[in-house]
Amino acid sequence: xxxxxxxxxxxxxxxxxxxxxxxxxxxxxxxxxxxxxxxxxxxxxxxxxxxxxxxxxxxxxxxxxxxxxxxxxxxxxxxxxxxxxxxxxxxxxxxxxxxxxxxxxxxxxxxxxxxxxx
Amino acid sequence: xxxxxxxxxxxxxxxxxxxxxxxxxxxxxxxxxxxxxxxxxxxxxxxxxxxxxxxxxxxxxxxxxxxxxxxxxxxxxxxxxxxxxxxxxxxxxxxxxxxxxxxxxxxxxxxxxx
Numbered sequence: 533x534x535x536x537x538x539x540x541x542x543x544x545x546x547x548x549x550x551x552x553x554x555x556x557x558x559x560x561x562x563x564x565x566x567x568x569x570x571x572x573x574x575x576x577x578x579x580x581x582x583x584x585x586x587x588x589x590x591x592x593x594x595x596x597x598x599x600x601x602x603x604x605x606x607x608x609x610x611x612x613x614x615x616x617x618x619x620x621x622x623x624x625x626x627x628x629x630x631x632x633x634x635x636x637x638x639x640x641x642x643x644x645x646x647x648x649x650x
Numbered sequence: 651x652x653x654x655x656x657x658x659x660x661x662x663x664x665x666x667x668x669x670x671x672x673x674x675x676x677x678x679x680x681x682x683x684x685x686x687x688x689x690x691x692x693x694x695x696x697x698x699x700x701x702x703x704x705x706x707x708x709x710x711x712x713x714x715x716x717x718x719x720x721x722x723x724x725x726x727x728x729x730x731x732x733x734x735x736x737x738x739x740x741x742x743x744x745x746x747x748x749x750x751x752x753x754x755x756x757x758x759x760x761x762x763x764x
Contacts, residue, residue, distance in 0.1 A: 538692075566751035573759075575738065576693075578751040625692055627751065638683045638698040638742075639752060644691070 535559055538626055538642025545616055545649055553611045553645045555626035562628040565609035566639070567601060570623040582609050616649040623647075652677050654741050656755030664763050666728050671758045673722040673739035681742030682715050682722045683752065686735045693738070697724075729762045736760065 535558040545551050555565060563584050568576040580596075582588040582603035590596045598620075600612040609628075613620055626642040653676040663669055673682070681700055685693040697706045699715035699722060706713050710733065712725045722739055736759045740752040 568751070575754045575756045576740075576752075578753070581751055638681075638695055640695075641685075641693045646690070 536562070536626060536628055536640050536642040538645060540645055541643060542646040543648070545647070547617055547649055548615055550612055550614045551616055551647060553613075553624055553626075553647075555609050555611075555628075555642045557607045557628060557640075561606035562609070563606060564628060565603055566627040567599075567609075567611050568625045568627060570625060570644075572623075576625065579611075613647065616647070618649045621647055621649045652679070652741060652753045654739060654753050654755040656739055656758055658758060659756055660759045662761045662763065663726075663729055665730055668728065669726050671724040671726075671737055671739075671760075673724070673755055675720050675722075675741045675753075677720075679717075679720075679741045683740045683742065684713050684722070684724055685738045685740065687738060687757070688735050696737075726760075731762050731764055734760055734762045 537556045537558055539554050543551055565582045567579045569579050570576045578591050579594045579599060580588045580590045580601050582601045584603050584606050588601035598614055600614060603609040623644050623646050625644045627639050629639045655674045657672050683698055684696040686696050687693050696711060697713040699713060702717040704715045710727045715722045724737060726733060736757045738754050738757045740754045742752055
């Protein structure tokens with residue numbers, strides 16, 4: 533249980549275009565979704581926290597106008613990288629916590645999206 | 651600000667040897683997580699440690715938590731090549747709630763040579 537499906541797995545886009553990444557909770561309701569970014573050979577950094585039906589909370593240094601987060605339903609959260617530039621190239625991972633699975637599994641992570649901006 | 655320090659950051663060891671990865675964190679928390687990441691992949695949950703003195707074991711890996719010392723360890727026993735990966739510790743939100751995400755250590759890149 534507690535599976536998070538993330539799409540796409542990888543994407544290559546041109547500078548200036550926008551890319552949408554989706555995360556779906558398949559067998560539970562995810563009221564909260566966390567979005568992380570991981571640069572090559574570095575750790576995961578929390579970008580923002582989204583709650584269903586409300587505005588996302590962004591971490592310091594993350595541009596909210598560039599990384600648009602929508603959490604319109606209990607099973608879907610999206611991250612849109614707007615006007616992407618090469619420095620946005622990274623591995624983006626979503627995560628959530630299913631209350632009933634927290635003790636055993638902790639947080640559940642999506643499979644990640646490798647974004648390359650050319 | 652919560653800081654999580656993990657060491658070593660890089661470890662090369664031979665099969666059959668034992669070693670320990672350390673994870674220190676700076677503020678009170680009673681939720682400590684260990685994850686494994688293979689190259690180009692997402693995170694695989696290894697252990698969830700929720701109380702002081704918690705010890706969990708899975709195969710050749712054993713994790714422990716000392717909340718008073720703000721220290722967790724991941725011990726590898728008789729390492730095998732398949733354990734080569736990057737291991738992250740992460741600290742969760744304060745007990746009692748909140749919707750904060752995890753703060754991760756920098757990761758330990760582990761290479762186990764035959």
